[in-house]
Amino acid sequence: MHGFGGVEQLVYEDTDQPALTEPTEAIVKLRAAAINHIDIWNRLGTTGMVTQLPHILGADGAGVVVEVGEQAHNVKKGDAVCLYPPVGCGRCEFCLTGRDFMCVHLRVLGERLEGTYAEYVKIPAENCFAIPAGFSFEEAAAFPLVFITLWRMLFTNARLKPGETLLIIGIGGGVASAALQAAKKIGADVIVTSGSDEKLEQAKFLGADHGINHHKKNFVEETNALTSNRGVDVVLDCVGGEVWQKSLAALTRGGRLVTCGATAGGQPNDDLTAIFSKHLKIYGSTLGSREEFLQLLSFMTVSQIKPIIDRVFPLKEAATAQRYVEEGKQFGKVVLRIGA
Numbered sequence: 281m282h283g284f285g286g287v288e289q290l291v292y293e294d295t296d297q298p299a300l301t302e303p304t305e306a307i308v309k310l311r312a313a314a315i316n317h318i319d320i321w322n323r324l325g326t327t328g329m330v331t332q333l334p335h336i337l338g339a340d341g342a343g344v345v346v347e348v349g350e351q352a353h354n355v356k357k358g359d360a361v362c363l364y365p366p367v368g369c370g371r372c373e374f375c376l377t378g379r380d381f382m383c384v385h386l387r388v389l390g391e392r393l394e395g396t397y398a399e400y401v402k403i404p405a406e407n408c409f410a411i412p413a414g415f416s417f418e419e420a421a422a423f424p425l426v427f428i429t430l431w432r433m434l435f436t437n438a439r440l441k442p443g444e445t446l447l448i449i450g451i452g453g454g455v456a457s458a459a460l461q462a463a464k465k466i467g468a469d470v471i472v473t474s475g476s477d478e479k480l481e482q483a484k485f486l487g488a489d490h491g492i493n494h495h496k497k498n499f500v501e502e503t504n505a506l507t508s509n510r511g512v513d514v515v516l517d518c519v520g521g522e523v524w525q526k527s528l529a530a531l532t533r534g535g536r537l538v539t540c541g542a543t544a545g546g547q548p549n550d551d552l553t554a555i556f557s558k559h560l561k562i563y564g565s566t567l568g569s570r571e572e573f574l575q576l577l578s579f580m581t582v583s584q585i586k587p588i589i590d591r592v593f594p595l596k597e598a599a600t601a602q603r604y605v606e607e608g609k610q611f612g613k614v615v616l617r618i619g620a
């Protein structure tokens with residue numbers, strides 16, 4: 281990426297191969313990368329996270345370790361690995377208490393670190409984890425960012441339990457479709473909303489119990505009708521904007537709202553009265569801890585959940601792939617195939 285702006289800023293070209301600079305690092309020959317919305321915001325320059333140009337985008341990747349620093353012992357040459365995207369400073373209060381994803385000097389692959397839309401990436405070896413059994417490189421690249429995000433939101437923060445009702449606003453994106461899969465696997469009742477009947481059908485195919493077209497119907501009225509006027513236990517709202525207040529209204533007493541984004545606007549018209557009178561909890565988070573990533577890897581293996589992949593593009597068509605994601609037509613992840 282040579283500048284901030286449209287997809288024309290993405291150029292497929294040769295650059296210097298990364299070399300180890302610390303004995304704790306590894307070089308991974310990538311076989312796949314996945315596209316996330318954050319890549320697009322980084323390209324547009326709205327995040328302020330990309331500080332050097334030219335820059336390589338991409339927070340998600342999987343491949344084979346080809347070089348390891350002499351102090352790195354968790355992986356060896358030839359290991360097939362997926363990547364945990366955040367890298368902490370190792371010295372701040374948050375890093376020292378196992379929360380490096382909250383580091384005050386946080387660097388994430390594809391933001392302050394060169395990313396995964398590339399044949400090779402340099403990363404701390406401790407960010408490399410064995411690919412879950414039975415996963416292809418494409419599947420292994422497609423899950424880390426969205427699944428670690430939803431894992432922390434739904435299970436660590438909201439403590440979603442079997443038998444509870446989860447409302448997912450805007451099914452189709454990576455986090456939303458991953459949340460549907462994981463919540464169904466633990467036995468939650470899942471209601472999803474979308475403006476597309478086709479996406480609602482796909483969600484039902486994946487196990488959603490109810491689908492609401494929010495362009496045609498008021499989802500608060502609909503969720504109340506579906507829950508005998510009780511409301512839902514948990515709402516996943518990464519949309520914000522005008523939807524936010526409805527999301528709060530859809531919750532039952534003591535309900536929890538989780539958010540990891542505000543695609544429709546970050547300044548909702550909030551109803552504070554509902555928050556205290558209904559004893560609501562609101563959790564914001566991005567990413568998750570290493571411990572949560574290990575829980576997640578184990579869950580993926582045991583549950584045999586695989587990320588939903590909508591389309592795969594070759595690396596050199598990264599610009600086309602990003603445009604496809606910007607159009608919002610996908611259901612699940614869009615992946616870049618690298619090499620081979």
Ligand SMILES: [Zn+2]
Nearest residue numbers: 369372375383
């Ligand atoms: Zn730190």
